[in-house]
Amino acid sequence: MDARIDEIADGIFRLSVRVDAIAPPAGFTFNHFLVLGDNPLLFHTGLRGMFPILREAVGRLIPPERLRWISFGHYEADECGAMNEWLAVAPRAEVAHGQTGCMVSLNDMADRAPRILQDGEVIDLGKGRRLRYIDTPHIPHGWDAGVLYEEASGTLLCGDLFTQLGDGPALTRSDIVGPAIAAEDLFRFSSLNPGMGRTIRGLAGIAPRTLALMHGPSFEGDCAAALQALANDYDARVSSMLAAA
Numbered sequence: 582m583d584a585r586i587d588e589i590a591d592g593i594f595r596l597s598v599r600v601d602a603i604a605p606p607a608g609f610t611f612n613h614f615l616v617l618g619d620n621p622l623l624f625h626t627g628l629r630g631m632f633p634i635l636r637e638a639v640g641r642l643i644p645p646e647r648l649r650w651i652s653f654g655h656y657e658a659d660e661c662g663a664m665n666e667w668l669a670v671a672p673r674a675e676v677a678h679g680q681t682g683c684m685v686s687l688n689d690m691a692d693r694a695p696r697i698l699q700d701g702e703v704i705d706l707g708k709g710r711r712l713r714y715i716d717t718p719h720i721p722h723g724w725d726a727g728v729l730y731e732e733a734s735g736t737l738l739c740g741d742l743f744t745q746l747g748d749g750p751a752l753t754r755s756d757i758v759g760p761a762i763a764a765e766d767l768f769r770f771s772s773l774n775p776g777m778g779r780t781i782r783g784l785a786g787i788a789p790r791t792l793a794l795m796h797g798p799s800f801e802g803d804c805a806a807a808l809q810a811l812a813n814d815y816d817a818r819v820s821s822m823l824a825a826a
């Protein structure tokens with residue numbers, strides 16, 4: 582197993598690991614994003630068992646001990662399983678997450694105290710790269726869920742949103758909504774709730790230029806339209822469940 586590395590936006594590298602055993606024959610990808618700067622940030626640590634692969638991959642881009650920030654969408658093994666391995670390798674690194682994630686899990690589970698981010702707070706990485714933290718509770722799952730938006734390149738690190746099967750190109754302009762709907766039908770991974778549409782439309786309002794998916798290709802194109810369509814699909818699912826109740 583090896584990580585494939587692609588630069589999907591200026592200074593943002595996608596480190597992708599394909600796992601054939603999940604949802605065969607399509608397989609499934611786990612994507613981790615290294616944002617360069619004076620203070621580099623890794624979004625998704627990788628599973629604990631993937632740490633040697635990710636460490637080697639990060640090492641192709643920067644000395645791993647230079648990592649300054651470790652962040653992720655929510656507390657789950659594929660998002661943050663190797664958090665403490667990274668903290669051990671990078672002495673200056675801090676885990677950065679929202680208030681809920683820190684209170685509920687990270688204050689206890691992280692080997693060093695995490696940095697609590699308020700909704701809308703910005704981490705300045707230097708070299709013009711600024712990451713804005715946005716709370717998205719329960720979306721697509723996890724009370725502590727949040728996303729990061731890199732303002733200079735207009736890249737939304739959107740975690741499990743738009744999860745899809747298979748191993749496509751690193752960056753696509755093709756439809757990502759249809760494959761996300763198919764994956765939701767298969768996995769039922771989202772915590773359907775009435776607030777989903779509003780929150781996802783809020784992300785559409787940012788009008789990102791690139792969506793960096795954790796499980797799927799990164800997308801460039803009309804990101805606002807894709808987010809609106811995803812919001813509409815979730816709203817329809819919630820409505821039909823309520824109607825059937």
Ligand SMILES: [Fe+2]
Pocket residue numbers: 655657660722741
């Ligand atoms: Fe997840």
Ligand SMILES: [Fe+2]
Pocket residue numbers: 659660740741795796
């Ligand atoms: Fe994930």
